[in-house]
Amino acid sequence: MKAAIVRGSGQTPVYGDFAEPLPGVGENRIAVTAAAISQVVKSRASGSHYSASGQFPFVVGIDGVGRLEDGSRVYFVLPNAPYGSMAERAVVSASRCLPLPDGLDDVTAAAIANPGMSSWAAYTERARLKAGETVLVNGATGTSGRLAVQIARHLGAKKIIATARNASALKSVAALGADVTIPLVEDSAALERALQQQFAEGVDVVIDYLWGRSAELLLTAGAKAGRDAVPIRFVQIGSMSGSDITLPGAVLRSSAIELMGSGIGSVSLDRLVDSIRALLHATVPAGLQIATTPVPLQDVERAWPDDDSTRRTVFTVAS
Numbered sequence: 578m579k580a581a582i583v584r585g586s587g588q589t590p591v592y593g594d595f596a597e598p599l600p601g602v603g604e605n606r607i608a609v610t611a612a613a614i615s616q617v618v619k620s621r622a623s624g625s626h627y628s629a630s631g632q633f634p635f636v637v638g639i640d641g642v643g644r645l646e647d648g649s650r651v652y653f654v655l656p657n658a659p660y661g662s663m664a665e666r667a668v669v670s671a672s673r674c675l676p677l678p679d680g681l682d683d684v685t686a687a688a689i690a691n692p693g694m695s696s697w698a699a700y701t702e703r704a705r706l707k708a709g710e711t712v713l714v715n716g717a718t719g720t721s722g723r724l725a726v727q728i729a730r731h732l733g734a735k736k737i738i739a740t741a742r743n744a745s746a747l748k749s750v751a752a753l754g755a756d757v758t759i760p761l762v763e764d765s766a767a768l769e770r771a772l773q774q775q776f777a778e779g780v781d782v783v784i785d786y787l788w789g790r791s792a793e794l795l796l797t798a799g800a801k802a803g804r805d806a807v808p809i810r811f812v813q814i815g816s817m818s819g820s821d822i823t824l825p826g827a828v829l830r831s832s833a834i835e836l837m838g839s840g841i842g843s844v845s846l847d848r849l850v851d852s853i854r855a856l857l858h859a860t861v862p863a864g865l866q867i868a869t870t871p872v873p874l875q876d877v878e879r880a881w882p883d884d885d886s887t888r889r890t891v892f893t894v895a896s
């Protein structure tokens with residue numbers, strides 16, 4: 578079969594021939610129609626993600642959309658290595674195949690599942706977001722962050738604060754439901770004052786896609802200005818600004834901050850799949866928006882380096 582293949586560490590996927598997977602007991606054979614690039618897909622392809630197998634060559638991609646042999650449309654996730662979703666066919670455990678609701682097209686479903694799941698699981702499984710609470714999304718201008726703002730509104734957040742490094746892109750996030758936008762490019766004193774003001778007014782949940790310096794500022798502001806003994810659930814998801822932070826012990830001792838992560842390992846696989854199921858069924862009724870760039874799979878080598886955080890590249894496979 579034709580597939581997007583990574584032949585060695587750090588190499589860009591290439592379009593070529595790969596042995597076709599054979600279904601075992603309890604597995605579905607899927608004719609793939611669409612599969613999207615995501616941060617975890619890029620990290621696993623480069624070998625830098627903590628869940629990367631280190632086995633080469635392999636077919637890239639962790640999830641996608643396709644047709645079962647009876648013609649029904651499904652979203653699927655986590656084919657067994659060395660097989661991935663960016664191929665003509667995939668074999669996946671039946672428990673990791675979800676029927677797609679009517680009205681949700683293949684490209685949108687493939688594009689929204691992973692970035693939308695990241696905040697949906699963080700809100701529902703880790704932070705246990707309640708209707709009427711206040712949410713701060715750190716890194717709100719990327720695909721995942723923009724969805725995190727929309728999903729927070731859908732799940733009943735009363736107030737949504739959006740922070741990001743791209744000040745101009747933040748303007749469009751307000752139209753998606755953010756009540757307050759704070760660019761992370763202000764001078765340190767002004768930024769600290771703006772963050773402390775929001776924590777003084779009350780922040781219940783922080784969804785963090787950046788980590789690095791901005792996370793340090795948020796944690797410090799929450800410790801200084803947050804209300805005594807009132808928890809702030811800080812959920813770490815991505816590390817776009819850096820993989821490490823400096824965290825003084827006093828930040829945790831002097832506050833009720835609850836620091837946690839959300840992702841593969843901190844949430845069980847079946848609960849992550851349940852989060853994707855809920856997200857897919859909410860996408861059309863909630864009017865969730867995601868920008869996409871469909872590209873034929875045979876153009877993977879050309880399109881791979883052009884993918885960015887503003888539009889989701891979705892590789893399509895002709896049936």
